[in-house]
Amino acid sequence: MRRTVGIRSVSLYHRNHALADTQHASCSNPTESGPVFPDPVPALISHRFHRGVGWCLVAVVVVLSLIPTPTVPPVTGTFDDKIAHCLVYATIMGWFAVITPRPSWWRLAGAVIALGVALELCQGALPYRTASFADVLANTLGVLLGAGGARLVVARAPATVATDRPE
Secondary structure, three states: OEEEEEOOOOOHHHHHHHHHHHHHHOOOOOOOOOOOOOOOOOOOOOHHHHHHHHHHHHHHHHHHHHOOOOOOOOOOOOOHHHHHHHHHHHHHHHHHHOOOOHHHHHHHHHHHHHHHHHHHHHHHHOOOOOOOHHHHHHHHHHHHHHHHHHHHHHHHOOOEEEEEOOO
């Protein structure tokens, strides 16, 4: 009998490994004849590498937030800084969200927002930087956009696998 096992509330990485575990569990001995399933959606990069690149992104944001910066001519008027904050924090949130189970996204969002607040407080303590509440709001908006983008990416990933098991 055919049964579909849903795996909705896990990340892409965890979903792929859960699918693989489900498929391997259906046949106790790989040499005996049994149903053969295609591999789950292959991970393009390993979980460890993905996490490492994410932490490198965080390190770059921390360093760039705390070093003196030269004056850059504005491109879109006065909102260049806010757009940059929003895009950077959306990237960080989205990057980590696709490897984090969805129930933990609130904690992840809180951690990324806390990073932005902490960096703004540090900037306020530095003589060559200034803190801005508007930057904190732009960071928070970026986190929400990153979570929304990650939700779209995770929703497009295969959510179910068909398995042949006796009921």
